[in-house]
Amino acid sequence: MSIVESSRRIHRGGSNEGNLSIRGQKDRMGFLKKVVFLDRDGTINRDSADYIKSRAEFDFLPGSVEAIRNLTANGFTSIVITNQSALARKFISSAELDAMHAMMCRTVASGGGKISDIFCCPHMPDEGCECRKPAPGLIHQARQKYNIEIADSIMVGDSAKDIACGRNAGCGKTVLVKSGLDPDVAKKLNKKQISADFVAGNLLKAAEWIITSITLVIFQF
């Protein structure tokens, strides 16, 4: 498989296998609303400077399973958007990454939530691809696949790249979670002259904010 083809592969968790449709909130034009794009490392699971290379290294951050359950229970569709240059670096195989994502989806499902899909960039930072965050390519792929109303969607992540990606894609809101490894996120956002709409300690707090404030905004459309 070429690297371009692999960038288009969707690493779908076991809980979603065979279920290609998303039953989410749609408007009269058929656009999927209330979509939350979630970064993975540092947002859902603990990040590592050495990359997450196997299922054994995947460790949910406290509250993240509950956060996705709360989003699901409140009608939000959760889609994971993740840079995984570990693939290009050959630190992990596609098969192990798929197995890791299947495990992540199963755990979220057993907690009562749902990750509807996972879009993954497998490239190196210097490859100039269109899908590595902060580029908006992964969100564009999701929009095309599910007819998502991007202006009503929210991007959540722990890095400046995530917030920039959300902005570049045209997401209505962005939320920064302070559960990652980078101590210089605020500085990097300042340098880019952008800011998140909300800063939360972790994904559970981010979900609370999304559920209380974004729901009100979206239903006013």
Ligand SMILES: [Mg+2]
């Ligand atoms: Mg991250």
